Amino acid sequence: MIAAVVQDLGGWWSGVLHPFDGPHLVLMLVVALLAGVATTQGRESWVGPSAWIVGTMLGIAGAAAGVRLPFVDGALMAALLVAVALMFAPPPKVSQVLPLAALLGGAMHGLSYLDGSRDDHTVVYAIGFVFTTVLLQTFGAIVGTAVGRSPAMRRLLGVAAAAGALVVAATG
Secondary structure, three states: OHHHHHHHHOHHHHHHHHOOOOOOOOOOHHHHHHHHHHHHHHOOOOOHHHHHHHHHHHHHHHHHHOOOOOOHHHHHHHHHHHHHHHHHOOOOHHHHHHHHHHHHHHHHHHHHHHHHOOOOHHHHHHHHHHHHHHHHHHHHHHHHHHOOOOOOOOHHHHHHHHHHHHHHHHHH
16 A cells, blocks of 8 residues: 555655555544534634644654554554544534544554654654645645534535545555
């Protein structure tokens, strides 16, 4: 899958492409969409994505310091299932749990950053990794804000997120 290409590229491009592997992409987009949905309860759309990005950077720092989470991809899949379940929760519930859930999910995402051996371009890799994370979080929050007020669109996004999670689980 993408993992082999990512490992071969190294540096910036390896970091940029890492979030597109496994459950990372679907999870990041679902969290950002949830942030947009939370705007219906007065929560700013940047809270969830910002918590995710801070969590990611904390996870990267932890990984660089030698912290390892066994079965990090399994933990990301579990986080994805929770995020998909939140897509079907009423917006007040989403608004209450999203910042902490995004922070923890982002930290797991960041811990996955050293899932293979890295060379002397680790800082460049991390910058690429965070770059893509910021772009995906921004995109998802914009889309989530646009459709968050429509219960029908929220359900449609929930079904799409569940389908994405099933595809990731079946191929991962």
